[in-house]
Amino acid sequence: MAEYLLVESQGRYAGPGSQDFLGDAVRLVESGHTVTVLLIENGVTDGIGSVSDPLGRLIDAGARVWVDGFSLEQRAVLASRLRPGVRPVGMDEVAEHLLRPGVQGVWH
């Protein structure tokens, strides 16, 4: 099975694209693939709250969900506002993960 790093940079307020993209991530996880989602730029807004949406389903399905710490700081979003299961990371960790053999990245 493949391993993916999916990067969501737009967030739900930019239109339905982010929810569709995260929905694709859910389907990948449900198909047995290993998925890590990184929320970056305005995509960090998807990491806030606790509503039942694709990101919630992703977390429930066991996907790893990261949020870019720099983007959080730029938007004055406290890490304490993130929903459970979402972890702040730095770009170093993202780069490290992307360079692992077999990991394929998709940026939305």
Add this chain to the structure above:
Amino acid sequence: MDTAKSRELPRADVLIAIMGAPHTGDLVTSAFRLTQALLERGASVHLWTCGNATRLTQLSLGDDKPRNFVDWARAYPTTATLATELLSTFPTTLHWFACRFCSQERGADAHVPGIKLRPPFKFTDHLEATDKSFFLGVC
């Protein structure tokens, strides 16, 4: 300026293609951050700019952005300066390419040293020459 004609394309770990409009959000910041983080880990990177992103390395940008009236003494480097610094810090592992058609269409084909112009139909060569690719700003 280097036209990269008839030269072997170096293999690289990651291709980062900046396809979207560069100043509508944080796209450029993310691209620079990711590129730097990859390079600091010893990875090799092809960076390709298309469309208005080709202006990021335009020679006429100069070294600094216009002064900030509320912080007069601080210098804000242009993206061309940041690109030059990255290229000088990682001379063997960073390869920066600008789409020739997009550059010329905008009258922006005078880039800072180190940027290689490539025709758009050669883009697939970069996909073949890199292990992974990231397209930024197109969907």
